[in-house]
Amino acid sequence: MNTSQKSPMYPKRLLWMVLMALTFSITDGWAQRRSSEEMQRIQDARTAIITNRLAMTPEQSTEFWPVYNEYSQKRREIHRSQRKIISEKKAAGTTDEQVLSNLKEVQELKQKELDLEKEYQSRFLKVLSASQVAELYKAERTFNEMLLQRLKQRGGNPNSP
Numbered sequence: 001m002n003t004s005q006k007s008p009m010y011p012k013r014l015l016w017m018v019l020m021a022l023t024f025s026i027t028d029g030w031a032q033r034r035s036s037e038e039m040q041r042i043q044d045a046r047t048a049i050i051t052n053r054l055a056m057t058p059e060q061s062t063e064f065w066p067v068y069n070e071y072s073q074k075r076r077e078i079h080r081s082q083r084k085i086i087s088e089k090k091a092a093g094t095t096d097e098q099v100l101s102n103l104k105e106v107q108e109l110k111q112k113e114l115d116l117e118k119e120y121q122s123r124f125l126k127v128l129s130a131s132q133v134a135e136l137y138k139a140e141r142t143f144n145e146m147l148l149q150r151l152k153q154r155g156g157n158p159n160s161p
Helices: 009-033 036-054 058-090 096-125 130-153
Strands: none
Touching: 036 058, 036 130, 058 096, 096 130
């Protein structure tokens, strides 16, 4: 048995999963408090940043947005499932066996998200150039960083000025 080789990775992997769980639970709290109006403003800002950064032709834009919106919806569903599992993990009386099962489910959902990303990357490449797809990923990261920074500045309270 090669357990000595797996031991160093397990704590790192577990730490990574715990950090992801914390991130999802924090963002879940923020998301639940947001009004639909604010969610629409956030979506509009994301669309504007992506549109600006990708410099798509009108034809590309017409083909891209339905595919991207479908991708975003599926990704949100995966994240909701992850948050649900994480919420269940926090329930009182949870055994180590249940926690381990939840961690495995989260890992499976992360794989599902990766598979989704691979599938949609190939679909994006049918509409956009490789450079534009790379820029899409950068724009998403930039937008998410800006959103988190804004939430931090407001103390995590979406209703504060």
